[in-house]
Amino acid sequence: xxxxxxxxxxxxxxxxxxxxxxxxxxxxxxxxxxxxxxxxxxxxxxxxxxxxxxxxxxxxxxxxxxxxxxxxxxxxxxxxxxxxxxxxxxxxxxxxxxxxxxxxxxxxxxxxxxxxxxxxxxxxxxxxxxxxxxxxxxxxxxxxxxxxxxxxxxxxxxxxxxxxxxxxxxxxxxxxxxxxxxxxxxxxxxxxxxxxxxxxxxxxxxxxxxxxxxxxxxxxxxxxxxxxxxxxxxxxxxxxxxxxxxxxxxx
Amino acid sequence: xxxxxxxxxxxxxxxxxxxxxxxxxxxxxxxxxxxxxxxxxxxxxxxxxxxxxxxxxxxxxxxxxxxxxxxxxxxxxxxxxxxxxxxxxxxxxxxxxxxxxxxxxxxxxxxxxxxxxxxxxxxxxxxxxxxxxxxxxxxxxxxxxxxxxxxxxxxxxxxxxxxxxxxxxxxxxxxxxxxxxxxxxxxxxxxxxxxxxxxxxxxxxxxxxxxxxxxxxxxxxxxxxxxxxxxxxxxxxxxxxxxxxxxxxxxxxxxxxxxxxxxxxxxxxxxxxxxxxxxxxxxxxxxxxxxxxxxxxxxxxxxxxxxxxxxxxxxxxxxxxxxxxxxxxxxxxxxxxxxxxxxxxxxxxxxxxxxxxxxxxxxxxxxxxxxxxxxxxxxxxxxxxxxxxxxxxxxxxxxxxxxxxxxxxxxxxxxxxxxxxxxxxxxxxxxxxxxxxxxxxxxxxxxx
Numbered sequence: 159x160x161x162x163x164x165x166x167x168x169x170x171x172x173x174x175x176x177x178x179x180x181x182x183x184x185x186x187x188x189x190x191x192x193x194x195x196x197x198x199x200x201x202x203x204x205x206x207x208x209x210x211x212x213x214x215x216x217x218x219x220x221x222x223x224x225x226x227x228x229x230x231x232x233x234x235x236x237x238x239x240x241x242x243x244x245x246x247x248x249x250x251x252x253x254x255x256x257x258x259x260x261x262x263x264x265x266x267x268x269x270x271x272x273x274x275x276x277x278x279x280x281x282x283x284x285x286x287x288x289x290x291x292x293x294x295x296x297x298x299x300x301x302x303x304x305x306x307x308x309x310x311x312x313x314x315x316x317x318x319x320x321x322x323x324x325x326x327x328x329x330x331x332x333x334x335x336x337x338x339x340x341x342x343x344x345x346x347x348x349x350x351x352x353x354x355x356x357x358x359x360x361x362x363x364x365x366x367x368x369x370x371x372x373x374x375x376x377x378x379x380x381x382x383x384x385x386x387x388x389x390x391x392x393x394x395x396x397x398x399x400x401x402x403x404x405x406x407x408x409x
Numbered sequence: 410x411x412x413x414x415x416x417x418x419x420x421x422x423x424x425x426x427x428x429x430x431x432x433x434x435x436x437x438x439x440x441x442x443x444x445x446x447x448x449x450x451x452x453x454x455x456x457x458x459x460x461x462x463x464x465x466x467x468x469x470x471x472x473x474x475x476x477x478x479x480x481x482x483x484x485x486x487x488x489x490x491x492x493x494x495x496x497x498x499x500x501x502x503x504x505x506x507x508x509x510x511x512x513x514x515x516x517x518x519x520x521x522x523x524x525x526x527x528x529x530x531x532x533x534x535x536x537x538x539x540x541x542x543x544x545x546x547x548x549x550x551x552x553x554x555x556x557x558x559x560x561x562x563x564x565x566x567x568x569x570x571x572x573x574x575x576x577x578x579x580x581x582x583x584x585x586x587x588x589x590x591x592x593x594x595x596x597x598x599x600x601x602x603x604x605x606x607x608x609x610x611x612x613x614x615x616x617x618x619x620x621x622x623x624x625x626x627x628x629x630x631x632x633x634x635x636x637x638x639x640x641x642x643x644x645x646x647x648x649x650x651x652x653x654x655x656x657x658x659x660x661x662x663x664x665x666x667x668x669x670x671x672x673x674x675x676x677x678x679x680x681x682x683x684x685x686x687x688x689x690x691x692x693x694x695x696x697x698x699x700x701x702x703x704x705x706x707x708x709x710x711x712x713x714x715x716x717x718x719x720x721x722x723x724x725x726x727x728x729x730x731x732x733x734x735x736x737x738x739x740x741x742x743x744x745x746x747x748x749x750x751x752x753x754x755x756x757x758x759x760x761x762x763x764x765x766x767x768x769x770x771x772x773x774x775x776x777x778x779x780x781x782x783x784x785x786x787x788x789x790x791x792x793x794x795x796x797x798x799x800x801x802x803x804x805x806x807x808x809x810x811x812x813x814x815x816x817x818x819x820x821x822x823x824x825x826x827x828x829x830x831x832x833x834x835x836x837x838x839x840x841x842x843x844x845x846x847x848x849x850x851x852x853x854x855x856x857x
Contacts, residue, residue: 206802207802207805207806208802210798229805229811230805230806231805231806231808231809231810231811231814234805234806234807234808245803246797246799246800246802246803247800248800248803248818248821249822250818250820250821250822250824250825251804251817251818251821256807256809259807259808259813259817260807260808261808263808263809263810264808300803316807320807
């Protein structure tokens with residue numbers, strides 16, 4: 159479904175991604191771990207189409223298409239979803255409006271009929287239960303004066319409505335207490351399926367107790383330096399990232 | 410300075426011509442008022458950018474054009490249908506239409522008003538009941554140091570007169586529609602409105618300025634609002650004139666004890682627009698709310714000057730102005746709050762936010778606080794920004810096209826001012842109009 163080959167990206171003069179290689183098959187959940195500043199969030203944003211990063215090399219194919227040539231909105235309509243590490247507050251635009259416009263843009267792209275207000279509402283109500291979202295939040299401006307936990311839940315809720323084929327979760331666990339973490343992880347797990355792939359970016363292993371990955375990759379200084387099964391996450395938890403750093407330095 | 414004199418002389422000779430048209434029944438105090446105002450105008454002349462209050466706004470296009478006072482004639486050829494686009498669907502209101510500054514009864518329509526409430530043409534009331542007008546007219550809008558107000562006062566002839574006696578509540582707004590037909594020699598009109606709302610009463614007045622046939626013209630409007638004790642007055646000023654129109658206006662309100670005055674100023678049209686909104690909180694416990702939105706595209710120039718004068722204790726003022734500037738447009742916000750020595754416990758807040766959508770657009774914003782009392786709460790803040798790139802990316806990452814995302818963000822920025830308008834059909838109508846008028850943020854990049 160997704161294949162990243164030797165991807166390099168920089169912001170300003172600073173190269174952040176220095177040759178990423180990654181292959182994600184349909185239905186797989188990949189965890190990307192790594193210390194702060196290793197390039198995890200950059201990778202997530204580059205995949206979603208953030209234009210402030212300059213791609214300096216490599217290629218990314220998604221469903222056989224050149225992902226890097228697509229605009230952010232075209233990627234979204236093709237089924238890519240980014241749950242933001244820092245969800246943006248958008249005063250004056252309600253979550254309902256945002257999601258209906260986004261969902262219908264994708265449906266239109268696929269040649270499906272647009273959802274009317276009633277059908278949309280039914281869909282939304284069903285998905286809200288998934289992350290125990292409060293209905294009142296739907297009609298408020300996107301993320302405006304939401305708590306940290308509400309913002310993260312709102313991201314997963316949006317993912318549930320938009321039903322992406324490839325979801326990228328960028329540190330969705332950061333800043334969540336254990337109860338909120340369980341709710342968010344529960345929502346994510348319910349969305350797992352044979353056609354849906356996920357890339358879960360996280361600093362801590364804790365989230366992976368709840369969202370069990372098929373593969374774990376360690377990102378360090380802009381490269382994937384180690385890949386393995388879910389046990390790799392536990393090993394990292396035990397030994398810390400310095401273990402990887404020493405290994406890379408020694409190699 | 411020679412040119413200044415020539416410009417002023419034009420109006421002096423226009424006044425001589427105008428004098429012959431004035432009704433002989435006009436009360437003598439009005440004649441005296443006109444002459445005084447004309448003298449002041451002759452002395453003051455048109456302001457220049459050397460004048461601090463006009464630093465960012467050159468009125469050369471106004472001063473340099475020999476506008477002619479529009480003749481008072483029946484609005485031949487204009488029908489109600491021509492006005493539909495300027496009205497608001499579903500709005501039940503008393504409608505007073507003015508064409509080139511003159512009341513057009515055949516285009517207006519009344520609705521039942523509470524006993525004793527008067528709403529009609531100022532010219533008519535000056536003739537029929539001058540005693541109702543005289544105690545208030547020109548008592549609030551100072552012309553001693555304001556050239557445009559002096560000019561309006563010298564040439565004042567018609568406009569709306571609204572008088573709400575004690576303890577009456579108007580359940581429907583009174584809608585004043587000012588239509589200018591700009592074809593032919595460029596005309597000038599000097600609409601003059603007087604709104605008197607007595608103790609304990611409540612009224613909503615909408616001033617709506619539009620162009621019918623395009624062309625260049627000059628509107629120089631003055632509105633005086635007298636809000637009696639414990640009265641509640643809402644005023645909406647909608648400026649939607651054509652792209653060649655020059656528009657200068659003063660809204661002067663005088664607030665009585667525990668009264669509440671709210672102004673909504675929505676400026677969308679015109680080439681050169683200057684709006685002065687001045688409120689004097691002249692009794693204890695008065696409350697003043699000034700909301701404004703200016704949306705400029707192309708080469709439009711929009712200047713909003715506000716002055717809130719806290720003269721007595723326990724007054725409250727809330728001011729919230731927003732500007733959206735695109736193309737090569739220029740916005741000006743100058744908000745002055747004066748807290749006089751006597752005005753203890755004043756609570757004043759002022760915010761001005763501007764969104765620049767292009768490299769060539771500019772805005773000058775100048776909040777001014779002048780505080781002479783020592784126990785007050787006053788805050789002000791002004792911001793100038795561009796579209797939030799993070800918000801834009803967020804919307805696009807959900808599948809919303811770039812152009813739509815941009816217009817969505819601009820609309821979200823501008824629409825909260827419109828949302829504050831208390832009259833639902835106007836709010837809805839303006840929200841739709843915003844969508845059609847709103848420019849996309851910066852140059853669209855070709856994605857639908």
